[in-house]
Amino acid sequence: MKSFHVDDVVGKNVIETTGMVLGRVKDVVFDVSSTVTLIVVDSEGRERQIPLSKVTGIADNIVARSDMTSGLNVSASGLECQFCGGVLMEGQRICPACGRAQV
Numbered sequence: 699m700k701s702f703h704v705d706d707v708v709g710k711n712v713i714e715t716t717g718m719v720l721g722r723v724k725d726v727v728f729d730v731s732s733t734v735t736l737i738v739v740d741s742e743g744r745e746r747q748i749p750l751s752k753v754t755g756i757a758d759n760i761v762a763r764s765d766m767t768s769g770l771n772v773s774a775s776g777l778e779c780q781f782c783g784g785v786l787m788e789g790q791r792i793c794p795a796c797g798r799a800q801v
């Protein structure tokens with residue numbers, strides 16, 4: 699597992715698996731129980747917290763799973779599996795991750 703420095707993530711864009719840009723990482727905070735949280739500021743200056751457990755990849759951008767209930771405007775087009783949270787393409791009715799039909 700590759701490890702990252704704070705400098706590696708601060709200033710990077712955070713993009714949900716649905717493709718929605720959440721914002722840019724402003725800071726990284728952590729507590730004594732090893733919970734790491736990214737502080738992300740969107741284009742309108744609003745801060746949100748993205749737990750590192752939601753992050754699925756760090757490269758040129760940071761990719762985060764989109765199962766946050768506190769999202770500002772999480773897409774209403776059903777892009778997530780109701781059962782496993784897997785990413786669904788628009789109009790997809792069978793989850794590619796768990797194979798269950800969406801109702």
Ligand SMILES: [Zn+2]
Pocket residue numbers: 779780781782783784793794795796797798
């Ligand atoms: Zn699924």
